[in-house]
Amino acid sequence: MLLKNNVKGEWWRAMIQERDDIVALDSAIIQNPKVWEASGHLAGFTDPLVQCLGECKRRWREDDLREQQLGAEDAEGEIRCPKCDGELSEPRQFNLMFETYVGPVHDEDDKAYLRPETAQGIFINFKNVLSFARKKPPFGIAQIGKSFRNEITPGNFIFRTLEFEQMEMEFFVPPAEAAEWHDRWMDQRMRWYTDLGIRPDQLRLRAHGADELSHYSSATSDIEYLFPMGWSELEGIANRGDFDLTQHAKFSGEKLEYVDSGSGDRFVPHVIEPAAGVDRAMLSFMVDAYDVEEVEGRERTLLRLHPRLAPVKVAVLPLVNKDGQPEKAREIYEELRALMPAEYDTGGSIGKRYRRQDEIGTPWGVTVDHQTMEDDTVTLRDRDSLDQSRIAIGELAEKLTRRLGEPWASPKLGAAAKS
């Protein structure tokens, strides 16, 4: 939870706080069904569903089975149930949006859908934002929030789930600048992952082939991470052209365009969309940071997380549970936790407590020992290098705060380069 919050926080910092051309939004999960008519989701957001007619009666995605059994999604030939080898039904198109009803009556008129993506909530708020946010193209609207897809085959740990969280940003640009902004956003999004510690050789940008492109997109590239189950999508960066604003203008009867108050020029902005999954990003940061190494003949498991992503920044540990050390350590802990997430731990040997913090990726350990009681210095331990240095208590807060702001290079990157 804390790691996931930090992933969202870093996206927010990069998208909102450190820029002045993107504003924030929190749109509704349950929206007017017209929205999904306009976006094409009602008609086309479907997967081909087949059911086992043999013993197990399980349901599968036909396209997945074709790829697994015949080598390609659109291959001709017979596929069978992977569970019990039973025959399969004819495929039917199954809409992935969860349905519900607003109000006490369950008529067709009262039907609504849980959003399958946050993007459409941004498009339908384009005109609102344009009128109050004092921005003009190029500018963006960013949103983090839950989306819902009635997936037939969720799986791969938290990679595909029915309920998930997205970080999406729609960037509205003059049509002539779309290709240039698409390039720029691909660069920036790749750099976001590597700046936060992902090893570049585990990350790739893959352009969609012409046959892969969605109906709304003239160009899309996926940022993929090399998970244990293979290369998988973390984020798609699409040039959506004017498809969305044009569709919503048509279905709502509202003009969705930008009119320059000076020149009177008007145009429907084109849209560049970097759309990332929070849960997937979190999983990639965890997988990438995971490391096992030998230290003095013993195995050490650790997460080499970027300090800004680490759930706990610093652990404060008394060396022994006597001689005033616990009280002193507690005092330091209470000072530090006002500034950053911190832990205080007295349970078990100091070695065991260090390992516990290594396993959750805590970058720094502060140890209070007998010398502390004499000269008000502590040991500062670095998770990655295992360096221990002596530092005055009075300098701790400033030093750690400063280091949280400094650039950081993944030590795993160095290790990989050496090996």
Added chain:
Amino acid sequence: MLLKNNVKGEWWRAMIQERDDIVALDSAIIQNPKVWEASGHLAGFTDPLVQCLGECKRRWREDDLREQQLGAEDAEGEIRCPKCDGELSEPRQFNLMFETYVGPVHDEDDKAYLRPETAQGIFINFKNVLSFARKKPPFGIAQIGKSFRNEITPGNFIFRTLEFEQMEMEFFVPPAEAAEWHDRWMDQRMRWYTDLGIRPDQLRLRAHGADELSHYSSATSDIEYLFPMGWSELEGIANRGDFDLTQHAKFSGEKLEYVDSGSGDRFVPHVIEPAAGVDRAMLSFMVDAYDVEEVEGRERTLLRLHPRLAPVKVAVLPLVNKDGQPEKAREIYEELRALMPAEYDTGGSIGKRYRRQDEIGTPWGVTVDHQTMEDDTVTLRDRDSLDQSRIAIGELAEKLTRRLGEPWASPKLGAAAKS
């Protein structure tokens, strides 16, 4: 959006970061229907619905109409449609949970519900958390997230909406300590609002009468704020006893109790629950901060928001758009926004730009003028006092960061006390 994020951030800081006895959770919105059977929501989370049999056919909550027309929810007597004075149908109990179906089939077995509260997600994770989080009672589990209620009569701006956000914390305690912890949490939660600037005379803690108490609660108090529409609930603080863990143990077949590894003592913890609404809290902070005053013969509208809640902490403004001032201001802005949300504005007269920031509650303004170009000092303007002081650019970052951490008293409180 930024204000709402800050409200959530401050709750998070108070509940998670600055304590060591509460852990974080993000549980599912769509949960197994058994959860709502166990909690009592499936049978009892209903409102009495009546429909107009006259012209307008509108739907109403019967209890609301009785209170409005007869003076009490349970008063006997005739009520009529408030819109067209039509006759009303007999009431029927209407469940407020939104229904949906998981998977492609819409059988009774596949029915699921959107959570109407985050609390139950915490109870069903009690055993998980107990087994990995190294906590023992008294300890808490906290969660911020969206909940959904199919309300018949939403309204009062964002006070009651179908989709809303909650900040709930379930605090598990030894049974003998429940009353004491209930008192403690009432104090702490009241102080949270006043520490963040709510005027104490606009806030009250109201204990539920015996007839108002939920079936699960032995004592509940509401924190209420005096909104323009009257005293309304921001947060409920309930002593839920062992109702929830006992119910979920019964329905899941899992023992939900704490066993002390030393003494072997075992007990079902009692639960104290401070449950707050994010949107309501945000609305109360906005309403409370809103002020209009006369400054040098002209009206000034401002939000006297606590600096930690303010969406933008500092605005950097060049006095004139020439002589290198915009470039200098931009430089300062870029330094500051790495540390805190900042804005850079060149549009219109300096007075107009100050007012714009006052209206969104920005506590500090930094103005770059001709003197800046000579001696690298700027004017620092205080939103509340309107004091302007000269300060070196080099000292800005540290000074503003420090002031964000310092206690702050609502200037409106002072004004109210004087008048």
